[in-house]
Amino acid sequence: MNKETCLKKITAVTPPNLGGFAEGNAGGQAVRKQEGQLLYALCKVFLPKNILETGTHTGCSTNYLLKYAAEQNATVSTFDVESKAGKDIMQSLSANLILHKPKKRILSRKVRPVDIVNIRKLVLETATAGVDLFFHDSDHSYENAKWEYDNITALMKRGSVVVLHDVARQRHGTRQLFDEVECDWKHIFDTPNGLGLIVLK
Ligand SMILES: C[S@@+](CC[C@H](N)C(=O)[O-])C[C@H]1O[C@@H](n2cnc3c(N)ncnc32)[C@H](O)[C@@H]1O
Numbered sequence: 001m002n003k004e005t006c007l008k009k010i011t012a013v014t015p016p017n018l019g020g021f022a023e024g025n026a027g028g029q030a031v032r033k034q035e036g037q038l039l040y041a042l043c044k045v046f047l048p049k050n051i052l053e054t055g056t057h058t059g060c061s062t063n064y065l066l067k068y069a070a071e072q073n074a075t076v077s078t079f080d081v082e083s084k085a086g087k088d089i090m091q092s093l094s095a096n097l098i099l100h101k102p103k104k105r106i107l108s109r110k111v112r113p114v115d116i117v118n119i120r121k122l123v124l125e126t127a128t129a130g131v132d133l134f135f136h137d138s139d140h141s142y143e144n145a146k147w148e149y150d151n152i153t154a155l156m157k158r159g160s161v162v163v164l165h166d167v168a169r170q171r172h173g174t175r176q177l178f179d180e181v182e183c184d185w186k187h188i189f190d191t192p193n194g195l196g197l198i199v200l201k
Contacts, residue, residue, distance in 0.1 A: 001159075001199075003185045006045055013041035016067050022060050022088035029057050031137065031165060032192045036064035039135065039163065042197065043068035046161050048132030049075070054123065054148055055138035056080040056099065059089035061165075065135065069096035077126045079138070081111045081119050098126075123148070127155045137165040142173030149177055153200060159184070160200050168194025 001009075015037035017023065023033055031039070039061055043051070049072075051065050056078040065076045070093055077098040078086070085101045100122045106115060127134075134152050136145060145164065153162060167175045167188055174196070178186065184201040188194055 001045075003187060003199075006199075007187070009045045010038070010041045013044045016040055016064070018063055018067065018090070022058065022063055022090065030060035031064075035165070035191045035193065035195055036061055038189055038191060038195055040064045040068050042161065042163060043072075043074075043133065046133060047072060048161065050130045051076045051133045051135065052123070052126055052131045052152065053078040053135040053137065054080075055136070055165075056085040056089075056101065057082075057137075059086045061135065061137060062086065062097070062099075063088070063090050063093060066090070066093035066097055069093075079119050079123050079126075081115050081138075082106055082108055100126075120147070120151075124151060127152045131156050131160070133161045133163070135163045135165070136174065140166050140172060140174045142176050145174045145177045149181065156200055158200055162198040162200065164196040164198070166193045167196035168192075 051074060053062060053065060056062055062076060062078050069076050075096055079100045083102045083106045086099045102115060131152060136148055138144060164174045164178050166172055167178045169175060178196040181198055184199045186198045188196050
């Protein structure tokens, strides 16, 4: 699908209103409602069967991906290094969810290098089984974003999709990565934090 067709199709999607605290008005680290709705629309246009998300946090973006997954019988595998991740994921949408997080209590400031190694192993296992859409919203440092991008996209097919959150700021690690990747085409959506779409070649 070329860029023009894709952008036209996105505007034709009716965005869902999930309602409640977790729909994107919580602020903090969660994606904003407009960004969640855009994630949903991107799924409706590209129709991924296997979605991989890094950076679950409370589950705001996950809920929008799950809304799509429930309609299309897709799977959402989401990963976080914190044990409390996913606490706002809607029970009614959780049938298509695989949530990977530490079993024992780990809070953000207590995350150790070994915890990151462990979650990366799980990410690779899932990616090896197949990914059609990868949404990055974990650690936004250049090192982490590049590790995830390189290792996950190496296992993805041409025409598959990567979405990077937080590409609005020029000096952000994810923006640096977005600018340097070579792909079929890419686009930045003008959302509160900037959502970068990459279509793989
Ligand atoms: C910006 S928040 C994600 C927001 C979430 N997508 C939402 O809409 O609510 C970033 C999350 O990434 C997690 N994180 C940090 N480093 C990580 C890593 N290496 N792998 C997976 N998750 C990580 C943090 O614990 C935090 O919950």
